[in-house]
Amino acid sequence: MTREGRGGGSGEETTVELGSAPDAGPVLTLAGPLDMATVARAWRDADRLLGSAPGAALDARGVTSCDAAGLALLDHLVTRHGARPDGLPAPLADRLSRFRDEREAAARSRRRPEASFVEGLGAGARGFGRDVAEQVAFLGAVVRALGAALRSPRLWRASETLGLAHRAGVEALGIVGLINFLLGLIIAFVGGDILARFGAQVFVADAIGIVMVRELGPIMTAIVVAGRSGSAFAAELGTMRVNEEVDALETMGLAPVPLLVLPRVVAGTVATPLLALYGMLAGVSAGLLQMSLSGFPLAVSGGRLLEAMTIGHLVIGVAKSVVFGALVSAVGCLRGLQAGRGPSAVGLAATRAVVAGIVLVIVADAVFAVVTTVLGV
């Protein structure tokens, strides 16, 4: 006979013994208190003992008290080791069967297990499709609100829109100027280095003009707007969602798009191209500055620049900025309105707004590249 034991909290000893009855085969005898203080040890002991005696009968007549941890042990012995509970005292058997019912009910109501990789891919693709559909529907709602505002000037909310445009535009001048200036310097350095090998360093002016005005100026500016204003819009509207402010508007029969989204989209769409123009100027100046430092007088580099830069490049750059600004601010508002509940919802909405904003800017830029190439402008 093997015997394991341990003192319980009250001095009473909890014991786990494996014996055998003449006609019943192996018997696991539990005695003393089965509670949180004693179950860990009893669990290990019983596991070891029953490892060699599956299907043993349980004898728990000596159990003096049993809490939920004790019930979990009995349940474990029955389910895992096939122990037979027929020898349990009636009250304990009752509690055990109720415990098992509850455990099974809890297991049934638990959320679905993690999906497999393939399921995950499918769900991801479905989610992406739904996301695109939502963005299109949302843009539709914004355009409808815009249409309504065109007919009724009161709906412009001019002072609110101006305030938002100030925040999205004027307050971003510093960072937009700095980034585009540095970018202009870098391009002039690298481009000058390469073109110097062919004795064509003066064409750096062409490169600077076209790259800053048509491509990088609008893109970098839009990325700054996504980071500053797209995220701010998402955080503001997300907070309103979490605080039930959006719900409150809805119960008043007020739609969030004309009231909250339109001013932000208009502000972003107006501020972004203005910012981009300023960014282009900063980038181009930086390029010319670098050229003059490497020995080209402003008359020469500026002349090249004016020759290379057609009005077409400028128009395309500004047109892109308008589209980028609209996309970035609209998706910021959408992510805010989509915010879930709970404390992390607002931060998540802001993050998603920035990511979606940058992705949309790059995708739209690619579309512009294809279209302008096809049109030959």
Next chain:
Amino acid sequence: MSEAAVSVRDVSVSYGESVVLSGVAFDVPRGEVFGILGGSGSGKTSLLRCLVGLRKPSAGDILLGGASIVHAEGDERLRLLRSFGMAFQGGALLGNRTVLENARLPLDELTDLPSEARDAAAREKLALVGLTHAADRLPSEISGGMVKRAALARALALTPGLLFLDEPSAGLDPITAAELDALIRRLSGELGVTTVIVTHELASVFAIVDRAVVLRAEAKGIVATGDPRELRRSASSEWVRSFLNRGAGFAGPGGGDG
């Protein structure tokens, strides 16, 4: 025949696969203060969100003044939404607008009144809830109880005949709570406003509620309907009686068997 202000017909509410309410049915007669009572998690807020059209029940129908808020769309839905006022538990005031601007919001957006008239109407409602002195403060600059009263003023802005209140006195000090109760009572008495109030504050229940349904999470629905003062004494369900007698003796008039 006067139809009910609110008619709830076999409404079920579920979130995904988990059913919160099933087969809930009751009518709110015009002019009454009607309570939706129950412990936390019993589905009071879920039901209220359906009543005000923020959520579609998974089954059943809800009529406001005889018209279905569940199935209404477009202009009909707007008309229904504008026929009642709703005050949220947390106030849900717009954070970047002052108390007065919040109270004026429905007037600004939904009426053609000149600005002086909108201002006067909003200030009248602020006076009603005792917030005249806080008109120009932002929601972040006033206390929780004041936020709730401002939310009530906003819900009253268009002088609706039907008012929904989610836990209006929860978290208020007893004196402010009693004042708010008196105000709700007065609105229904003098102006005939039908009020549906979600609450677990028994003091408010016994002070102002004419009739109530009691929800229970385990039952996924209504376990008792009637005058709460009677239910507390003679509800057939033992659970309902003990629910309504929590802390008896502190709970105001109508009980006190300790």
